[in-house]
Amino acid sequence: MFIDNLIESIKAKKSPVVVGLDPRIEKTPQFIKDVAFKRKGENIEGISEALYLFNKGIIDAVYDVVPAVKIQVAFYEVYGIEGFKAFFKTAEYAKNLGLMVIADVKRGDIQEVAKMYSKAYLQNQLFDAITVNPYMGEDTIMPYVEDAIKYDKGIFALVKTSNKGSKDIQDIKTATGEYVYQRVAKIINKISKSAVGKYGYSSIGAVVGATYPEEAKVLRKEMPNCFFLVPGYGAQGGTVEDIMDCFDENGLGAIINSSRSVIYAYQSPYWKDVYSEYEYAQAARAEVILMTGMINNGLVKRKYIAC
Numbered sequence: 001m002f003i004d005n006l007i008e009s010i011k012a013k014k015s016p017v018v019v020g021l022d023p024r025i026e027k028t029p030q031f032i033k034d035v036a037f038k039r040k041g042e043n044i045e046g047i048s049e050a051l052y053l054f055n056k057g058i059i060d061a062v063y064d065v066v067p068a069v070k071i072q073v074a075f076y077e078v079y080g081i082e083g084f085k086a087f088f089k090t091a092e093y094a095k096n097l098g099l100m101v102i103a104d105v106k107r108g109d110i111q112e113v114a115k116m117y118s119k120a121y122l123q124n125q126l127f128d129a130i131t132v133n134p135y136m137g138e139d140t141i142m143p144y145v146e147d148a149i150k151y152d153k154g155i156f157a158l159v160k161t162s163n164k165g166s167k168d169i170q171d172i173k174t175a176t177g178e179y180v181y182q183r184v185a186k187i188i189n190k191i192s193k194s195a196v197g198k199y200g201y202s203s204i205g206a207v208v209g210a211t212y213p214e215e216a217k218v219l220r221k222e223m224p225n226c227f228f229l230v231p232g233y234g235a236q237g238g239t240v241e242d243i244m245d246c247f248d249e250n251g252l253g254a255i256i257n258s259s260r261s262v263i264y265a266y267q268s269p270y271w272k273d274v275y276s277e278y279e280y281a282q283a284a285r286a287e288v289i290l291m292t293g294m295i296n297n298g299l300v301k302r303k304y305i306a307c
């Protein structure tokens with residue numbers, strides 16, 4: 001079952017960190033671009049190759065210390081077919097090294113269309129889970145739920161997103177006095193009961209932003225079966241303290257994503273004097289280990305069990 005495998009991988013690696021592979025060509029080290037452009041030309045093919053080589057370096061450096069990677073499709077889709085090749089090759093490379101792969105595709109749409117998105121990602125052996133957007137209603141996410149159960153996969157449904165504007169719609173009060181995100185949480189929590197594994201968590205999880213700790217605290221109680229995918233840590237301002245309420249006292253309940261802060265750690269004020277751009281992958285590893293240590297310390301301080 002997806003969620004049991006994820007939890008076992010978190011325990012084995014002693015880390016709840018997910019590395020976000022959201023590569024930008026303008027931030028890719030020159031030596032990688034040189035290799036890629038020489039191989040494929042200074043064009044879309046060369047750019048896609050550079051993104052893949054960049055990801056490969058990161059994956060090689062972190063695969064033994066994190067349970068999963070999250071690959072945000074927009075960074076590949078922007079380069080068309082060649083970009084998609086880099087997306088799938090990255091997923092394959094990560095999978096072959098034992099990582100769980102979350103395709104961050106945030107799909108929605110009417111059932112007939114959702115079935116096709118679901119087939120594209122959840123029926124593809126390269127992906128263990130996807131992000132979905134439930135804001136079109138319960139019926140629109142059922143195809144993903146059915147496939148998740150049938151093919152042992154996972155979904156993370158947007159509930160309270162990390163961006164500033166998430167309040168515009170998600171924080172509107174409904175006639176019954178609850179916020180819109182709480183209504184969505186209720187729907188996801190209800191559905192999650194159909195896929196609960198041996199640790200009490202479901203393969204139907206929720207996305208809850210690190211930037212909204214108060215909301216996360218409420219949601220942890222309202223969605224007891226839902227594992228949280230927590231983006232917004234690091235570059236968006238989320239801190240260790242902010243994410244603590246996403247966990248339960250067993251140190252489970254959440255995986256924390258960080259994309260820019262990890263993959264571009266070599267450019268950060270903290271690491272830039274330690275690692276050169278040639279060592280970008282070692283910097284990512286150092287950042288992930290630091291992040292894991294800080295989260296585990298935070299859990300211990302709360303008298304929770306560390307991962």
Ligand SMILES: O=C(O)c1cc(=O)[nH]c(=O)n1[C@@H]1O[C@H](COP(=O)(O)O)[C@@H](O)[C@H]1O
Binds near residue numbers: 020160235259260
């Ligand atoms: O679903 C997501 O992963 C997601 C939801 C959300 O509310 N906020 C959010 O930032 N994300 C994703 O998390 C990643 C955040 O990237 P960094 O800010 O660079 O760590 C991106 O891939 C976003 O698409």
